[in-house]
Amino acid sequence: MLRVEDTTEHAPVTFSAELIAKFDDVVSRYPQGKQKSALLPILHLVQAELGWVSPPAMDKVAEYLSIQPIEVYEVATFYTMYLLRPQGKFLFEVCRTGPCEIVGAGKIMDYIENKLGVKEGEVTPDGLFSWRGVECLAACGYGPVLQIGPEYTFYENLTEQSVDQLISDLKAKANN
Amino acid sequence: MGRKLLLEHINVPGINTLEVYRQKGGYRSVEKALKQMTPEEIVEEVKKSGLRGRGGAGFPTGMKWGFLAKPEGVARYLVCNGDESEPGTFKDRYLMTYIPHALIEGMIVGSFALGAHVSYIYLRGEMMPQIRILEKAIAEAKAAGFLGKNILGTGYDLELYVQPGGGAYICGEETALLESLEGKRGNPRIKPPFPAIAGLYGCPTVVNNVESIAAVVPIINDGGEEYAKIGVGRSTGTKLISAGGNLKKPGVYEIELGLTCEEFVYSDEYCGGIANGKTLKAVVAGGSSVPILPNNLFFKTANGEARLMSYESLSDGGFATGTMLGSGGFIAYDEDQCIVRNTWNFTRFYHHESCGQCSPCREGTGWMEKVLHRLEHGHGKMSDIDLLVDVSKKIEGNTICPLGDAAAWPVASAIRHFRDEFEWHVTHPSEATTRNFGLAHYADPLPKKEETAA
Ligand SMILES: Cc1cc2nc3c(=O)[nH]c(=O)nc-3n(C[C@H](O)[C@H](O)[C@H](O)COP(=O)(O)O)c2cc1C
Numbered sequence: 001m002l003r004v005e006d007t008t009e010h011a012p013v014t015f016s017a018e019l020i021a022k023f024d025d026v027v028s029r030y031p032q033g034k035q036k037s038a039l040l041p042i043l044h045l046v047q048a049e050l051g052w053v054s055p056p057a058m059d060k061v062a063e064y065l066s067i068q069p070i071e072v073y074e075v076a077t078f079y080t081m082y083l084l085r086p087q088g089k090f091l092f093e094v095c096r097t098g099p100c101e102i103v104g105a106g107k108i109m110d111y112i113e114n115k116l117g118v119k120e121g122e123v124t125p126d127g128l129f130s131w132r133g134v135e136c137l138a139a140c141g142y143g144p145v146l147q148i149g150p151e152y153t154f155y156e157n158l159t160e161q162s163v164d165q166l167i168s169d170l171k172a173k174a175n176n
Numbered sequence: 177m178g179r180k181l182l183l184e185h186i187n188v189p190g191i192n193t194l195e196v197y198r199q200k201g202g203y204r205s206v207e208k209a210l211k212q213m214t215p216e217e218i219v220e221e222v223k224k225s226g227l228r229g230r231g232g233a234g235f236p237t238g239m240k241w242g243f244l245a246k247p248e249g250v251a252r253y254l255v256c257n258g259d260e261s262e263p264g265t266f267k268d269r270y271l272m273t274y275i276p277h278a279l280i281e282g283m284i285v286g287s288f289a290l291g292a293h294v295s296y297i298y299l300r301g302e303m304m305p306q307i308r309i310l311e312k313a314i315a316e317a318k319a320a321g322f323l324g325k326n327i328l329g330t331g332y333d334l335e336l337y338v339q340p341g342g343g344a345y346i347c348g349e350e351t352a353l354l355e356s357l358e359g360k361r362g363n364p365r366i367k368p369p370f371p372a373i374a375g376l377y378g379c380p381t382v383v384n385n386v387e388s389i390a391a392v393v394p395i396i397n398d399g400g401e402e403y404a405k406i407g408v409g410r411s412t413g414t415k416l417i418s419a420g421g422n423l424k425k426p427g428v429y430e431i432e433l434g435l436t437c438e439e440f441v442y443s444d445e446y447c448g449g450i451a452n453g454k455t456l457k458a459v460v461a462g463g464s465s466v467p468i469l470p471n472n473l474f475f476k477t478a479n480g481e482a483r484l485m486s487y488e489s490l491s492d493g494g495f496a497t498g499t500m501l502g503s504g505g506f507i508a509y510d511e512d513q514c515i516v517r518n519t520w521n522f523t524r525f526y527h528h529e530s531c532g533q534c535s536p537c538r539e540g541t542g543w544m545e546k547v548l549h550r551l552e553h554g555h556g557k558m559s560d561i562d563l564l565v566d567v568s569k570k571i572e573g574n575t576i577c578p579l580g581d582a583a584a585w586p587v588a589s590a591i592r593h594f595r596d597e598f599e600w601h602v603t604h605p606s607e608a609t610t611r612n613f614g615l616a617h618y619a620d621p622l623p624k625k626e627e628t629a630a
């Protein structure tokens with residue numbers, strides 16, 4: 001697996017045989033000739049593997065699906081989940097929409113910013129963390145909430161204490 | 177206690193597994209539909225039930241199924257809309273997390289009724305855990321002979337796949353969803369043609385919400401007439417309401433349509449009242465897109481009748497004094513919440529989520545966001561308030577898809593009902609950044625209706 005700190009914009013990418021097998025499985029879900037339907041799921045698989053979707057990775061996906069690179073770029077840039085630059089190993093995506101806002105999402109984002117010591121979209125020096133505000137995550141009754149990819153695990157009813165705990169758990173996990 | 181058709185077994189340990197789900201009567205509707213009913217009879221039963229789409233628009237499901245074109249030799253599709261991105265709405269995620277087989281069961285019956293042999297469940301990409309849950313449930317159902325080739329020996333074949341989105345609210349709009357499922361940007365299509373004629377891959381397609389599809393199960397089990405006995409008038413059956421905001425007990429509740437709004441908010445069976453001993457100021461009853469109502473108009477219509485949680489009662493009074501049931505995304509605001517701030521937040525959301533195809537939506541949401549930002553931050557002018565109304569009117573009805581309207585309504589309704597608060601932001605700019613306007617007279621239990629109805 002490629003690590004974030006090894007990645008530069010245009011580092012060449014090769015997809016492993018296992019990853020290609022996963023792509024094949026996705027493509028088999030659609031009728032003949034409609035393999036482009038696999039694009040969104042495949043970009044998720046690529047991101048889970050590389051931590052983001054780099055331009056060379058997008059070109060490779062285009063080649064695999066027999067579509068034009070622009071068809072991949074326009075999708076990757078339209079949808080907010082695809083990360084177009086490397087992020088921390090753990091990206092906190094905190095919901096900032098109305099229902100979460102009225103139960104303290106803004107304060108939690110401020111707290112995370114201070115605690116991690118980086119602004120929205122920036123990565124901590126150890127490469128472990130970054131954070132950003134995102135729109136409603138369909139968990140409005142359990143706000144404030146954040147999610148962490150690539151499995152999009154949810155952390156609900158966040159408090160300063162639970163954020164501290166989460167950060168120290170993830171640090172421990174990363175050092176093992 | 178209200179009747180529960182979808183969440184009856186939610187607390188049974190292991191109800192997410194096929195085994196326990198079957199013990200509780202699961203998959204009976206598949207046996208009945210595939211072995212004893214024709215597709216036409218199933219559609220008829222759904223029509224009789226009066227079920228209305230649970231995704232927001234409330235269109236009768238049976239009628240939608242009846243419209244599906246059936247040209248010879250062309251594939252048809254049932255696509256489940258699990259995009260669930262409307263702020264305030266989190267019921268589908270709940271249902272799929274805890275009772276995934278209810279959706280799979282409904283998908284099998286629905287696909288059979290529509291003559292689909294491949295069906296897709298489109299979930300927002302952030303629902304990766306739910307995608308795993310559904311894929312596991314599909315594998316279990318397949319192993320038990322409810323999916324795949326020759327289901328239950330009836331000769332009917334069906335494959336079911338789960339498709340992730342990429343994070344875009346607009347993909348909840350059904351034609352944007354179909355574009356996304358085809359691997360493209362989520363730009364809504366110009367209609368007609370409607371998906372019933374040309375949907376996925378240009379083939380006839382029905383798009384239904386997760387909850388609508390799950391509701392087909394009790395309709396087939398007990399009959400459409402039984403289902404229609406629950407509820408009031410044209411609001412039949414039960415509805416999942418996801419309740420959030422400043423409530424004592426936020427969460428997902430299944431209600432019989434026609435429950436009073438008062439009981440929903442204050443009884444312990446449901447939301448249990450307002451959190452932290454505060455007073456209710458305002459309510460968004462059906463997801464961020466529907467008009468916001470002040471407390472008094474939410475509990476009582478302009479005629480002074482008790483308002484009910486039903487399609488008709490919530491929209492009583494039109495947009496002047498009513499709202500909509502929408503997706504069932506219920507948001508409660510207590511006296512400490514700022515309506516201007518909330519309106520700005522929602523408008524930022526719509527601006528962020530606009531696909532950008534139509535100028536009124538793309539530009540209008542941006543302007544409204546900017547104007548609301550300056551009002552909230554104490555730089556607003558009195559004329560900004562009418563400017564907002566003007567921009568919202570120019571968006572409404574002038575766009576390809578209803579996101580434009582969805583962005584316009586919250587702004588127009590907030591100003592309609594809470595104009596004082598907007599004005600206060602202009603007249604007290606420094607105070608507005610440090611404290612909230614509070615309740616003013618909005619929380620009066622009536623009769624202030626002449627003022628608010630104006
Ligand atoms: C901007 C926008 C977002 C929408 N989001 C959703 C959604 O997340 N889930 C949903 O079921 N319907 C959503 N809808 C409604 C769908 O277009 C469609 O009406 C619905 O899926 C039909 O299913 P139903 O008849 O079972 O409700 C949205 C509509 C618009 C205009």
Ligand code: SF4
Pocket residue numbers: 346363364529530531532533534535537538575576577578579580
């Ligand atoms: S109304 Fe907005 S979201 Fe809908 S098609 Fe037009 S620009 Fe896109």
Ligand code: FES
Pocket residue numbers: 095096097098099100101135136137138139140141143145263264265
């Ligand atoms: S508003 Fe935060 S999850 Fe919906």
